[in-house]
Amino acid sequence: MKIGFMGGSFDPVHFGHLAAAQDALERIGLDRLFFVPAAQAPLKSGVVQASGEHRLAMLRATTDDDARFEIYDCELRKGGVSYTIDTVRQLRVQFPDDTLYWIIGADQPERLHLWGEIGELVKLVEFIVLARPGYARTERTDIPGLRMHQCEGHLLSISSTELRERVRQGLPVDFFMPHKTIEYIQKTGLYR
Ligand code: ATP
Ligand code: MG
Numbered sequence: 021m022k023i024g025f026m027g028g029s030f031d032p033v034h035f036g037h038l039a040a041a042q043d044a045l046e047r048i049g050l051d052r053l054f055f056v057p058a059a060q061a062p063l064k065s066g067v068v069q070a071s072g073e074h075r076l077a078m079l080r081a082t083t084d085d086d087a088r089f090e091i092y093d094c095e096l097r098k099g100g101v102s103y104t105i106d107t108v109r110q111l112r113v114q115f116p117d118d119t120l121y122w123i124i125g126a127d128q129p130e131r132l133h134l135w136g137e138i139g140e141l142v143k144l145v146e147f148i149v150l151a152r153p154g155y156a157r158t159e160r161t162d163i164p165g166l167r168m169h170q171c172e173g174h175l176l177s178i179s180s181t182e183l184r185e186r187v188r189q190g191l192p193v194d195f196f197m198p199h200k201t202i203e204y205i206q207k208t209g210l211y212r
Contacts, residue, residue, distance in 0.1 A: 021051040021052065021115075021118045021119070022048065022049060022050045022051050022052075022118070022119045022121065023050065023051060023052045023053075023054070023115060023118050023119070023120055023121065024041075024044050024045065024048065024050040024052070024053045024054070024121040024122075024123050024148060025053075025054045025055075025056050025092060025107075025108075025111065025120065025121065025122055025123065025145075026040070026041055026044070026053070026054070026055050026056065026122075026123040026124075027056040027057075027058060027061075027095075027102075027104055027107070027122065027123075027124075028055070028056070028057065028058065028061070029057070029058055029061055029064065029068050029075065029180065030055065030057050030075050030078065030079050030180070031068045031069055031070050031075055031180050031184070032070065032075065032078045032180055032183060032184075032197060032201055032205065032210070032211075033055075033075075033078050033079050033082055033180075033197065033198075033201060034178045034179075034180060034183055034196055034197040034201075035176055035178055035195075035196055035197055035198075036125075036152070036176040036177075036178035036179065037055070038082065038089075038198070039173065039174045039176050040123070040125060040150040040152075040173055040174075040176075041053055041055070041089065041123065042088070043150060043171055043172075043173035043174060044121075044123050044148050044150060044171055044173075045088060047171050047172075047173070048121065048148055048169060048171065050121065052090060053088060053089055053090065053123075054089075054090045054091060054092040055079055055083065055089065055090075055091050055092070056091075056092045056093075056094075056095060056107060057072065057075050057076055057079060057091070057093065057095065057096055058095050058096075058102035059072055059095050059096050059098065059099045059100055059101070059102045060100065060101045060102060061101075061102060062101050062102070062103060062135075062136065063131060063134060063135075069184055069210075069211060070210050070211070072096040072099075074204075074208060074210060075096075076091070076093060076096055077204060078201050078204050078205075079091055081198070081200035081201060081203075081204055082198045082200060082201060092107075092111075094107060094110060095107055103135075103136040103137075104122065104135060104136070104141060105135070105136050105137040105138075105140055105141045105144075108120065108122070108141060108144045108145055109144070111144075112144050119146065120144065120145045120146070121145060121146050121147070121148050121169075122141075122145040122146075122147050122148070123147075123148045123150065124147060124148070124149055124150070125149070125150050125152040125155070126149055126150060126151050126152040126155035126156075126157065126158070127152055127154075127155045128149070129147075129149055129158040129159075129160055129168065130158045132147075132160055132163060132166070133160070133162070133163060138163060139163075139164070139165070142163060142164075142165045142166045142167065143165055146167040146168070146169065147166065147167065147168045147169065148168075148169045148171050149168055149169065149170050149171060150171050150173045151170070151171065151172050151173050151175055152175070153175050153176070153177040154177065157170060178196050178197075183196055183197065183211075184211045187205060187210070187211035187212060188211055188212060193205070
C-alpha cells in the first residue's frame with residue numbers, strides 16, 4: 021500500500037491542508053492518508069497558539085465523517101519537540117511492507133536540510149510536495165537519496181497564520197475552513 025502522512029501544526033486546520041491532502045491522495049494514488057499533528061514543530065518560530073488538545077479536536081471534527089482521512093496522534097501523545105525522523109522510525113515498524121510518503125507544502129523544501137537527521141529520513145520515506153501560492157518549486161540536488169514528487173494541486177492561498185489573525189480581528193473565516201472548525205473556534209474562543 022501507498023500511505024501518505026501530512027505533518028503540521030494545524031493551528032487551525034484549513035482548506036489549504038485539506039485540498040492538498042485530497043490532491044496528494046488522488047494524484048499520487050495513495051491508499052491511506054494520515055494527518056500528523058505535531059506537539060511542537062522544531063522549526064516554528066514561537067510556540068503554537070492552540071493546545072494540542074484543541075488542534076486535535078479541530079482535526080477530528082473535520083476528518084471524523086470522511087473515510088479517506090485518518091489522524092496519527094503519536095507526536096501529541098509523546099509531547100515535546102516533534103522530530104519527523106522519530107515518527108517515521110516508528111511508522112516503519114508499524115507499516116513494514118508499505119511505501120511511506122511524507123507530504124509537505126512548497127514552503128518546506130528550501131528548509132529540508134534543517135530537518136533532524138534528514139540523511140536518514142530520506143531513506144525511510146519519499147516526499148510529496150504540494151504546490152502552494154507564493155512559493156516557487158524548489159529541487160534539492162544537495163540531499164543525497166532524496167525522493168521528491170512534485171504535485172501541482174489546487175493552489176489555495178490560505179495559511180493558519182492568516183486565519184488566526186482574521187479571528188483575532190473579528191473577520192469572518194467562512195470559506196477558508198470547514199464549518200465544524202469555525203464552530204469549534206467560536207465555542208472555545210480560540211485565537212481571540
Ligand atoms: P502556519 O501559517 O501556522 O505555518 P500553515 O497554514 O503553514 O500554518 P502548517 O500546519 O504549518 O499550516 O502546515 C502543515 C503542512 O501543510 C506543511 O507542510 C505546509 O507546507 C502544508 N500546507 C499548509 N497550507 C497549505 C496550502 N495552502 N497549500 C499547500 N500546502 C499547505
Ligand atoms: Mg506553516
